[in-house]
Amino acid sequence: MxxxxxxxxxxxxxxxxxxxxxxxxxIESEFLVLLGPSGCGKSTLLHSIxxxxxxxxxxxxxxxxxxxxxxxxxxxxxxxxxxYALYPTxxxxxxxxxxxxxxxxxxxxxxRRVKRAAEILHLEPLLKRKPSQLSGGQRQRVAxxxxxxxxxxxxxxxxxxxxxxxxxxxxxxxxxxxxHRKLRSTMIYVTHDQVEAMTLATRIVVMQGGKIQQIGTPExxxxxPDNLFVxxxxxxxxxxxLNGTLACDRSMVRFAAGQVDLDVSxxxxxxxxxxxxxxxxxxxxxxxxxxxQGNLTGVVSLVEPMGNHEIVWIDYCGHSLAxxxxxxxxxxxxxxxxxxVDAAKISIFDQFDEARL
Amino acid sequence: xxxxxxRARRNTRLDPAxxxxxxxxVSAAAFFLLPLYIMLVTSVKPMDEIRLGxxxxxxxxxxxxxxxxxxxxxxxxxxxxxxxxxxxxxxxxVAPSTVLSILIGALNGYALSFWRARGAGLLFGILxxxxxxxxxxxxxxxxxxxxxxxxxxxxPGIILIHVIFGMxxxxxxxxxxxxxxxxxxxxxxxxxxxxxFRIFLQLMLPMSTPIIIVAAIMQVTGIWxxxxxxxxxxxxxxxxxxxxxxxVINTTTGxxxxxxxxxxxxxxxxxxxxxxxxxxxxxxxxxxxGAVKG
Ligand SMILES: Nc1ncnc2c1ncn2[C@@H]1O[C@H](COP(=O)(O)OP(=O)(O)OP(=O)(O)O)[C@@H](O)[C@H]1O
Ligand SMILES: [Mg+2]
Numbered sequence: 001m002x003x004x005x006x007x008x009x010x011x012x013x014x015x016x017x018x019x020x021x022x023x024x025x026x027i028e029s030e031f032l033v034l035l036g037p038s039g040c041g042k043s044t045l046l047h048s049i050x051x052x053x054x055x056x057x058x059x060x061x062x063x064x065x066x067x068x069x070x071x072x073x074x075x076x077x078x079x080x081x082x083x084y085a086l087y088p089t090x091x092x093x094x095x096x097x098x099x100x101x102x103x104x105x106x107x108x109x110x111x112r113r114v115k116r117a118a119e120i121l122h123l124e125p126l127l128k129r130k131p132s133q134l135s136g137g138q139r140q141r142v143a144x145x146x147x148x149x150x151x152x153x154x155x156x157x158x159x160x161x162x163x164x165x166x167x168x169x170x171x172x173x174x175x176x177x178x179x180h181r182k183l184r185s186t187m188i189y190v191t192h193d194q195v196e197a198m199t200l201a202t203r204i205v206v207m208q209g210g211k212i213q214q215i216g217t218p219e220x221x222x223x224x225p226d227n228l229f230v231x232x233x234x235x236x237x238x239x240x241x242l243n244g245t246l247a248c249d250r251s252m253v254r255f256a257a258g259q260v261d262l263d264v265s266x267x268x269x270x271x272x273x274x275x276x277x278x279x280x281x282x283x284x285x286x287x288x289x290x291x292x293q294g295n296l297t298g299v300v301s302l303v304e305p306m307g308n309h310e311i312v313w314i315d316y317c318g319h320s321l322a323x324x325x326x327x328x329x330x331x332x333x334x335x336x337x338x339x340x341v342d343a344a345k346i347s348i349f350d351q352f353d354e355a356r357l
Numbered sequence: 358x359x360x361x362x363x364r365a366r367r368n369t370r371l372d373p374a375x376x377x378x379x380x381x382x383v384s385a386a387a388f389f390l391l392p393l394y395i396m397l398v399t400s401v402k403p404m405d406e407i408r409l410g411x412x413x414x415x416x417x418x419x420x421x422x423x424x425x426x427x428x429x430x431x432x433x434x435x436x437x438x439x440x441x442x443x444x445x446x447x448x449x450x451v452a453p454s455t456v457l458s459i460l461i462g463a464l465n466g467y468a469l470s471f472w473r474a475r476g477a478g479l480l481f482g483i484l485x486x487x488x489x490x491x492x493x494x495x496x497x498x499x500x501x502x503x504x505x506x507x508x509x510x511x512x513p514g515i516i517l518i519h520v521i522f523g524m525x526x527x528x529x530x531x532x533x534x535x536x537x538x539x540x541x542x543x544x545x546x547x548x549x550x551x552x553x554f555r556i557f558l559q560l561m562l563p564m565s566t567p568i569i570i571v572a573a574i575m576q577v578t579g580i581w582x583x584x585x586x587x588x589x590x591x592x593x594x595x596x597x598x599x600x601x602x603x604x605v606i607n608t609t610t611g612x613x614x615x616x617x618x619x620x621x622x623x624x625x626x627x628x629x630x631x632x633x634x635x636x637x638x639x640x641x642x643x644x645x646x647g648a649v650k651g
Binding site (some may be wrong): 047050052071072073077078079081082083085086087088089099102103145149258 | 539540541544545546547548549550551557559560562563
């Protein structure tokens with residue numbers, strides 16, 4: 001159980017700066033999820049923490065100890081790779097105990113740890129098998145087991161569930177969460193699946209282009225995104241965006257875009273809004289309330305039933321807005337509907353620097 | 358409704374195209390097998406019969422004597438002890454050369470693929486250039502070097518030479534094979550605390566069985582068939598079978614014993630021949646596996 005503290009990290013690969021001046025503090029025992037689009041440098045960051053990539057500049061401390069140039073084996077970390085990376089010629093048991101055997105751990109201790117990991121991960125009947133004789137989910141569990149037996153302070157996961165089918169993924173996701181609750185070790189988990197990020201994380205780090213865009217709890221990252229990128233990256237269907245201008249009039253602030261005219265007076269502005277400022281308004285689909293008492297009207301253009309909820313696409317003054325409706329109601333295309341938006345729960349971004357207002 | 362489904366049958370009729378293909382295959386096979394057939398029948402005929410000149414005819418009186426002579430009493434220059442000495446010499450050269458060159462090639466390929474030391478690419482380029490320089494160019498300098506090392510005309514000398522000449526191809530073979538192994542496997546072993554040699558010996562080598570078999574086939578046949586290096590570097594005591602075969606055939610005293618020559622030739626080629634027969638399948642598979650990526 002250690003904290004990880006990264007200062008001013010720069011990493012270059014093949015002559016390209018992949019990560020530039022990155023600072024990150026991982027708190028002891030937390031489940032930190034690195035989220036970002038493909039190629040944004042999540043794996044690179046994780047591999048630098050593990051010591052598998054040499055850093056160009058900056059420092060990495062694990063448990064208060066500077067590990068910037070330490071050997072991967074000495075960092076008290078365990079890692080689960082995206083491709084499992086099980087040793088094909090060794091049995092499940094051999095895979096899990098390889099590191100301990102190298103480290104010269106006594107036989108009895110190795111046995112105890114392997115047995116415990118196998119118990120936690122339900123691998124006992126498979127210990128004698130080779131990786132090629134396992135299913136995808138079982139291989140994944142062996143990969144996790146190999147990281148567990150090290151009894152490392154920090155566990156690193158690189159998209160461990162991305163090769164699995166949806167059902168197994170949900171199952172292992174739950175197991176991982178339970179595992180974290182049981183072990184309390186610090187976990188850093190890379191994914192580009194936002195459901196995984198939202199369900200597992202105590203904090204989410206959203207990355208883009210080698211830079212951290214926002215760090216926060218899943219709730220705050222989702223409902224109060226710091227900038228347009230974070231707002232657009234999270235959520236399915238994505239946030240509804242409207243480009244327009246602010247009209248400030250004494251205590252009233254209104255948002256206007258063509259015929260659209262919304263009262264946003266009770267939005268919690270971080271900065272004092274200026275009159276005529278060009279902004280982007282963001283509304284989460286579940287914050288559009290369809291109902292007869294709504295003050296806005298639009299025409300339903302499409303209904304997507306999702307089983308336990310449905311997505312209703314509304315044409316509103318030439319903009320297409322997605323709304324999530326929890327109770328299954330009979331909406332049909334071309335229906336006129338009334339709806340309302342709670343201005344306290346929307347997001348407003350400056351159109352130029354794309355930061356939250 | 359009682360629809361019967363007529364199962365489509367595979368077309369086994371002999372149409373002209375098929376006959377043409379078979380005719381071509383048979384004649385191609387005959388082209389390559391005929392010399393072997395002639396050698397075999399000639400080697401079991403007494404000399405009287407050979408003088409008749411019917412080289413395609415089956416033997417009238419079958420004899421194994423030429424084989425015995427070739428093995429144990431044919432004259433190679435001055436002494437007449439057959440080519441069996443050459444057989445053991447070749448074995449003594451081939452076995453260590455093969456093992457060593459495979460080990461070194463695997464180690465090189467492993468280091469180049471996974472450890473990527475500074476200048477590794479350049480080193481590999483130079484090594485590959487070595488593969489394209491004709492042997493003849495290097496012989497004289499190598500003689501000088503080996504003489505300086507007191508290894509010229511000795512068994513360790515010729516083994517060293519074979520290891521050196523085998524290194525580029527062995528390195529290439531293993532490097533390409535290891536390039537197809539996911540890098541994360543190596544990284545996982547690094548986190549588990551594996552060092553350079555431990556990862557090589559406990560992880561990479563056990564995974565290399567197919568390519569080791571290919572490399573062994575290439576090296577055994579290549580070194581067994583070598584003539585020029587053995588002639589120059591092995592020294593009188595260690596002449597390989599190929600050189601002795603040449604001496605048997607070129608011995609100028611007396612009549613030319615065609616049957617003995619044929620038997621000696623077949624004996625010499627028996628090792629590579631049997632390796633091809635036993636392992637042809639492995640060979641093709643390994644070459645395909647190793648050659649696609651890289
Ligand atoms: N060996 C390399 N040489 C040069 N550039 C590299 C190398 N490896 C990765 N990159 C680049 O670094 C960037 C970040 O790669 P990285 O693997 O960290 O992305 P990622 O966020 O993990 O993406 P994904 O979600 O697809 O796994 C990418 O743009 C990639 O092209
Ligand atoms: Mg990645």
